[in-house]
Amino acid sequence: MNTTDLLEGVLSRTLTEGQEIKLGCETWSVRKGILRSPTVKSFDQNQTGEVFGFKWARTSTFSRIAEVITPTWLAEKYGVFSSLEFLSEHDDHPIVLDAGCGAAMSGLAMFAPAFDRIRYLGIDVSPSVDAAQTALAERGLNGSFVQCSIDEIPLPDSSIDVIFSEGVLHHTDDTFNSLTCLAELLKPRGRILFYVYKKKGPIREFTDDYVREQIRGLNPDQAWEALMPLTKLGKTLGDLDIEITIQDDIEVLGIPKGAINLQRLFYWHIFKAFFHPSLDLDEMNHINFDWYAPLNARRHTVDEVTNWCQALGLQIELLNVEDAGITVVARKGRA
DSSP states (O other): OOHHHHHHHHHHTOOOTTOEEEETTEEEEEETTEEEOOOOOOHHHHHHHHHHHHHHHOHHHHHHHHHHTHHHHHHHHHGGGGGOGGGGGSOSSOEEEEETOTTSHHHHHHHGGGGGGSEEEEEESSTHHHHHHHHHHHTTOOOEEEESOGGGOOOOTTOEEEEEEETOGGGSSOHHHHHHHHHHHEEEEEEEEEEEEBOOOHHHHHHHHHHHHHTTTSOHHHHHHHHHHHHHHHHHHHHHOOEEEEOSOBGGGTBOOEEEEHHHHHHHHTOOOOOOTTSOHHHHHHHHHHHHSOSOOOOBOHHHHHHHHHHTTEEEEEEEEOSSEEEEEEEEOOO
16 A cells, blocks of 8 residues: 555545554554554653653543633634634645644644544554544544654655644654654645744753653653642642742843743743643643653754744744744745
8 A cells, every 4th residue: 555545545544443554664553443653663752652642541631721721822822823714725625634633632622613624634653642533533523543653654745735733843852853754744835833842041941851850760650740749839839829020131040020920930930830720730730741751852942943944945924932832834835
């Protein structure tokens, strides 16, 4: 089976349970209706996949996040593109690749209003594709899934209309290489929407790496518990609801002057301890776990991201830079 036939087979879900498909030197298999890769990834990518498989299986800790935070978060980052009007600029029933779909939380928040006019394909390295498949089925929505890493998606070049990769590229072994692999899949004039972590100030960068190293040898359950005291501290700081004023820019630490909530001062400049008044401890711990547990969690600068797009022939239509990360919408130049 060539990759073009495979793409149509995946999208039409004509693959049969237990089927084995030879792709290059590897044999892929179909389990629970999902095509799955046999490839052994790097240690860090395997660990990252295991972490996210664990996280997305805890539906009780992310279901309200999907309702309370995710839609607003995406709308703020992608602006006009979150209205989905741009889909009309692509082919009828364009193929939308959710590259690193997880449990499809962001994909559903972004594309649910348009599922009747797109062909949705979710890709993830972790078993979270099973949770994503269930999430779509529970909503009566159609979608297809493949379990594999971003840099081995078995699809032909120039075959995808729209790629959505929300907070995923930085969780691979090489962010630029993964972006390159996705860009190759885009049709000429196809669009890619992605978000990557932004590099923070020196204390926060040190703490992020330090905490990640401290929980490196723990299994996901142990890492979840190890982060709970940090989450409780974040809640304590948030509940205080104290605002302080920093008199002058502290340039040596990357801390700007001005009024700031005490919890946000810690959050942006010292350590990530998420707080939201509408979420409980487990839900807030879910967000902290998402940040600290994966070994692959790179942070990037705006110059890096814009240079990558230029090198890959991706014309930036939206560049949204925030303290948390960098959001990009770009179109692939004509072939």
